[in-house]
Amino acid sequence: MENGGEAAKWRFGAANPALQAAGRHNLRSLVHDLYDRLDKSDPRPVVPLGHGDPSAFACFRTAAAAEESVVTAALSGTHNSYARAAGVEEARSAVAAHLSRELPYEVTAGDVVITAGCNHAIEVMMAVLAAPGANVLLPRPGYPMYQSRASLCGLEFRNFDLLSEKGWEVDLDGVEAIADENTVAMVIVNPNNPCGCVYSYDHLAEIAETARKLGILVISDEVYDHCIFGSKPFVPMGVFGEIAPVVTMGGISKRWMVPGWRLGWIAATDPRGILREKKIIESVIGYRAISADPATFIQGALPQIIANTDKAFFENAMNVLSEAAEICYQKLKEIECVTCPHKPEGSMFVMVKLDLSCLDGIHDDVDFCSKVARDESVLICPGSGLGMKDWIRITFAVDPPLLEDGLERVKSFCKRHGKPRRVN
Numbered sequence: 001m002e003n004g005g006e007a008a009k010w011r012f013g014a015a016n017p018a019l020q021a022a023g024r025h026n027l028r029s030l031v032h033d034l035y036d037r038l039d040k041s042d043p044r045p046v047v048p049l050g051h052g053d054p055s056a057f058a059c060f061r062t063a064a065a066a067e068e069s070v071v072t073a074a075l076s077g078t079h080n081s082y083a084r085a086a087g088v089e090e091a092r093s094a095v096a097a098h099l100s101r102e103l104p105y106e107v108t109a110g111d112v113v114i115t116a117g118c119n120h121a122i123e124v125m126m127a128v129l130a131a132p133g134a135n136v137l138l139p140r141p142g143y144p145m146y147q148s149r150a151s152l153c154g155l156e157f158r159n160f161d162l163l164s165e166k167g168w169e170v171d172l173d174g175v176e177a178i179a180d181e182n183t184v185a186m187v188i189v190n191p192n193n194p195c196g197c198v199y200s201y202d203h204l205a206e207i208a209e210t211a212r213k214l215g216i217l218v219i220s221d222e223v224y225d226h227c228i229f230g231s232k233p234f235v236p237m238g239v240f241g242e243i244a245p246v247v248t249m250g251g252i253s254k255r256w257m258v259p260g261w262r263l264g265w266i267a268a269t270d271p272r273g274i275l276r277e278k279k280i281i282e283s284v285i286g287y288r289a290i291s292a293d294p295a296t297f298i299q300g301a302l303p304q305i306i307a308n309t310d311k312a313f314f315e316n317a318m319n320v321l322s323e324a325a326e327i328c329y330q331k332l333k334e335i336e337c338v339t340c341p342h343k344p345e346g347s348m349f350v351m352v353k354l355d356l357s358c359l360d361g362i363h364d365d366v367d368f369c370s371k372v373a374r375d376e377s378v379l380i381c382p383g384s385g386l387g388m389k390d391w392i393r394i395t396f397a398v399d400p401p402l403l404e405d406g407l408e409r410v411k412s413f414c415k416r417h418g419k420p421r422r423v424n
Contacts, residue, residue: 018152018154019152021151022147022148025145025148025385026144026148027143027144027145027386028051030382030384030385031050031051031379031385034050034369034370034373035379037370038373038374038377039374039375039377042377044377044405045405046377047377047378047379047398047403047405047406048379048395049378049379049380049381049395049396049398049406050381050395051379051381051395052193052254052347052348052395054257054321054348054398055257055259057397057398057402058399059320059400060257060317060320060321061257062257062258062313063256063309063310063313065304065305065309065310066252066256066258066301066305066308066309069302069308070261070297070301070305072301073297073298073301074301076300078300079296079297079299079300079301080296080297081296082293082296083296083299085286085288085289086113086114086285086288087112087115087265087299088114088296088300088302089109090299090302090303091300091302091303092109092110092113092114093109093112093303094303094306095107095112095265095267095306096109096111096267097306099112099236099238099250099267102239103238103241103269104239105241105271107238107267110281111267111268111269111270112265112266112268113265113266113285113288114264114265114294114302115251115265115294116262116263116264116292116293116294116295117259117262117263117294118249118251118253118264119145119264120262120264120291121249121265122149122249123149123291124287125185125247125249125266125284126149126150126152126153127155127287128283128287129155129184130153130154130155131184133156133182134155134182134183135155135156135157135183136156136157136183136184136185137158137160137178137183137185137186138150138158138159138186138187139159139160139162139187139188139189140159140161140162140386140388141162141194141195141351141383141386141387141388141391142159142162142189142387143189143193143221144386144387158179158183159178159387160175161174162195164195164341164342164351164353165341167197167342168192168197168342169199170199170207172206172210175210175214176210176214179216184217185216185218185219186207186210186218187218187219187221188207188218188220188221189221189224190220190221190222190224190234190237191222191224191225191227191228191347192346193347193349194349194351194381194393195342195347195350195351196342196344196345196347196348196351197342197345197346198230198234198345198346199235200232201235204235204237204239204240207237207240208240208243209243209244211244217244217280218237218245218246218247219249220236220247220249220269221249221250222236222237222249222250223249223250223251223253223264224255224346225255226255226318227255227318227347228346229322229325229345229346230343232345232346236248236269238267238269241271241272242272245270245274245275245280246269246270247266247268247269247270247280248266248267248268248269249264249266249267250264250265250267251263251264252264252302252305254348255314256305256309262294262295263295263299263302264294266284268280268281321396323400324398325344325350325396327396327400327403327407328344328350328394328403328407329343329344331404331411332352332394332407335407335410336355336358336414337354337355337356337358337359337414338352338354338392339352339355340352340353341353344396348397349393349394349395349396350393350396351383351386351392352392352393353390354368354383356368357419358418359414359417359418360417360418360419361417364384364389364390365383365388365391366384368382369381371417372410372413376406376409376410376412376413377409378410378413380393380394380410381394381395
């Protein structure tokens with residue numbers, strides 16, 4: 001023993017139970033663990049169908065105007081200091097104007113708080129709502145960051161189902177069944193990750209009426225706003241803000257194809273002022289003051305990013321995404337052991353059900369994804385991470401030829417593992 005002393009008794013290292021609970025819903029770790037399954041000797045390119053980051057592909061590169069806006073803001077020398085907790089005023093005003101174009105009332109800069117991406121917005125809202133005894137209602141299948149953040153701050157969550165047989169609409173009877181006097185909010189994602197559906201005007205109106213009946217607010221995650229290519233238009237939930245208070249969350253990561261820029265927002269789309277009366281926005285700003293800040297030069301660039309990106313960029317991006325969605329849907333129909341109950345209409349994802357009864361040596365969705373990664377160098381997200389055991393989520397926000405190649409590999413895998421058919 002050095003210096004003749006006793007060994008130090010270190011007091012740190014005990015696990016944080018809340019962090020462990022949150023980690024059980026960590027989709028990023030689940031997908032990235034599949035990278036360890038890859039056969040490094042496989043000469044074929046890895047096909048990343050497990051997470052939605054289209055920015056890796058040239059066909060989805062962001063608009064030149066957006067990049068130029070960031071460069072100009074960074075070189076201006078006027079965005080090097082700290083911003084206020086609610087964000088750079090010009091950025092808040094730009095978001096307010098951006099949202100107001102599609103609403104029957106005006107959103108003001110005071111209704112908007114800038115966040116470090118939409119994931120940060122989720123963190124903020126779950127923390128703000130985590131009063132003792134409160135609970136929130138989350139969709140299943142759903143984006144697991146909501147569960148992770150609720151777990152981490154001790155907020156109870158309850159799951160309502162999205163109905164695959166009804167185009168993944170919200171089971172509103174189920175919502176009412178699980179709500180109680182301690183329920184404070186329900187979450188919807190529209191256009192939807194992970195299901196690829198887009199909610200109609202009428203269904204959103206029904207959601208608003210249900211929220212009003214229960215006395216709860218609606219958190220509307222619209223980070224995929226206008227990422228649509230089906231017959232349904234995108235309708236902001238804030239259109240129904242007169243019926244029930246709506247917190248709209250969004251960002252530039254998906255529509256502008258720049259998830260690494262980490263710029264999002266929380267907006268009170270609530271013309272009756274209930275959220276302000278209940279001090280929700282005040283609490284959001286209070287939490288923002290003790291959490292991470294989005295980069296000020298990205299905030300400074302936001303007004304020009306919104307103003308200068310032309311329609312041609314969005315049209316081209318949606319054309320490529322539409323082509324990829326069609327390839328994905330048609331190729332999935334060729335694979336006998338999977339079922340895609342609803343053709344994707346929006347976002348960048350689709351949910352697919354596995355039929356394990358026709359696969360030999362495949363135990364569940366995680367086993368399926370692990371072996372597809374190992375044998376075919378294709379990464380797919382297990383549905384278990386989204387609350388749907390024996391389902392998988394596929395992103396089609398991939399260069400179309402690579403997407404087609406990846407799904408052909410999945411088809412080959414399923415053929416090799418298919419159980420022989422009985423001949424009567």
